[in-house]
Amino acid sequence: MSTTAIANPIPTPARPAPITLVGPIGWMRANLFAGWVSSLVSLLLLFLIVKWALGFIEWGVINAVWSVPNNQTQACRDLRGTGACWAVITEKHRFILFGTYPYEEQWRAFAAILIFIALFIVSALRRFWRKELLLVWVAALGSIGVLMWGGVLGLAYVPQERWGGLVITLILATFGLAFAFPLAILVALGRRSRLPAIKALCVIYVELIRGVPLISLLFMASVMFPLFLPEGMNIDKLLRAQIAIILFAGAYLAEVVRGGLQALSRGQYEAADALGLSYWKKTGFIVLPQALRLVIPPLVNTFIGFFKDTSLVLIIGIFDLLTAGKTAIIEPAWQGFGIEVYLTVGFIYFCFCFAMSRYSQNLEAELNRHRVR
Amino acid sequence: MSTTMEAVASAARADAPPAIMLDKVNKWYGAMHVLRDVSLNVAMGERLVVCGPSGSGKSTLIRCINRLETHQEGSIKVDGIELSDDLRALDAIRREVGMVFQSFNLFPHLTVLENCTLAPIWVRHMPKAEAETLAMEYLERVKIPEQAQKYPGQLSGGQQQRVAIARALCMKPKIMLFDEPTSALDPEMIKEVLEVMVGLAETGMTMVCVTHEMGFARQVADRVVFMDRGEIVEQGPPGEIFENPRTDRLKLFLSQILRGH
Ligand SMILES: Nc1ncnc2c1ncn2[C@@H]1O[C@H](COP(=O)(O)OP(=O)(O)O)[C@@H](O)[C@H]1O
């Protein structure tokens, strides 16, 4: 037997893996109940999660008060914390979203928010990544300006001091990143320039701006900047804050982009040079597409950070989303319902940031397909 | 000795004007003298092989020809144009000189086809469709038309190097420079790349190849140049250089690469 040759003329057919190895059961066995310690921890955590979720549903849904008649918050106060008073949101949601924008004109601010969201969605879809997208941005941002300011096309003029809420946050974040990102790319390229003057300028810019807190930049923009302007000339407060944010974000993003530029091998530059590509073509077709792909995660990290940092404009008296929420509960009748308001405001921030985060993960996977064999 | 070589080259292509003229070129990296009084003429249509030990300045020499490196003394003329700081001259030369690198240097984020069409479209201002037809023609010549839609990372080293050759050829250069195109490849892939290079040599392309592939040198080279420590030590037809080395430096070098193979 041991010396006879063995031949197997019929190939063994593949069998499906045992049910205990694949599918949800297999997954749970491997990841949740792989041993008695693991099982114990899993059960304990499961218990805590369920308990917390039930508690939240009881507070936020079952015991909650959704609306009260004309500012009579007694019903809410009677809950003594056992239920949420969503009535504060029902009552104040317009203030949180639009600030002190005139009530009858708030549809304009709402339209602006919708345009922003549509703009984000269109920009996110790769099939729209063409030169025309730039025009779409110009048109969208222009029409948002017209909607918000008015004074033309039969729209009543609304001074900037009355803008507020989510619109302000979206304006600061979108304009901020839309201008900071190209600025950052130029600065990052400039820092690697062979021309000493350009290089020095970029280094000084990055180091100066990174060296001070955003709050102090905002203060400078709001208090000191006007002192340098000629008599009678006045730049809108929001615009000054916007410039401060652009400069600040630009410095941070520039460093992120520079990291990507450094990761590129010298051979890529040489191959582009040898083919006769000019500096800008080399940069646009070879260098930036590769460098930016590499830094999508830190780039989006910085984007998300700045989306939330726009809330710092409250210190110079601009009503962004967070400040509007805070102001909404100053009124005595609504004092004490901060949790509900902050949860709501936090949820709005979360939606935008989480969308950015998920989108960036998809984008990264898709754009870096060429690196997978 | 240099007169015999001159005779060989000029006998072969007496009527052709020189494609590349180097006259007493000197180059330093910091304090290190890497090219020492290098003078070399390459005739139009000539196939030149440059060999020499590692660090002898072969790469530096051919990188000076398309000005990836700048020389400090002497003059270099390519296709009749003097290399200088003049950017227009630089553009003109880079359009006429193709280069293939040891490490391929394909653009990893572009498909094989896009790698090949990028420069024709943006440097030669060729319409996209025309550039693609041209690229497919050259991909066929290097025998990988079926890989056109793949990314470089999905190809083997030999295939990547052939794409790199096609990419350079798509610019329709008059001169091709090769810097050790096969030394990063596994032995079984060297052959496929050399075959493509032999095919190219048969079309009459002016080629300067840094390589230690002696079989290739014997088969296609009109002349072999041996460099050591930044200077040209010996040059002549491949048979003469490989069979009758005159200097000890070349003898030593030949014994080393023969042992290596
Ligand atoms: N960018 C550089 N900076 C400094 N030294 C260099 C650089 N490139 C090459 N060298 C040096 O110049 C000499 C010649 O290099 P190279 O032309 O690459 O030689 P080869 O290609 O013959 O191996 C070597 O001593 C190398 O270390």
Ligand SMILES: [Mg+2]
């Ligand atoms: Mg070399």
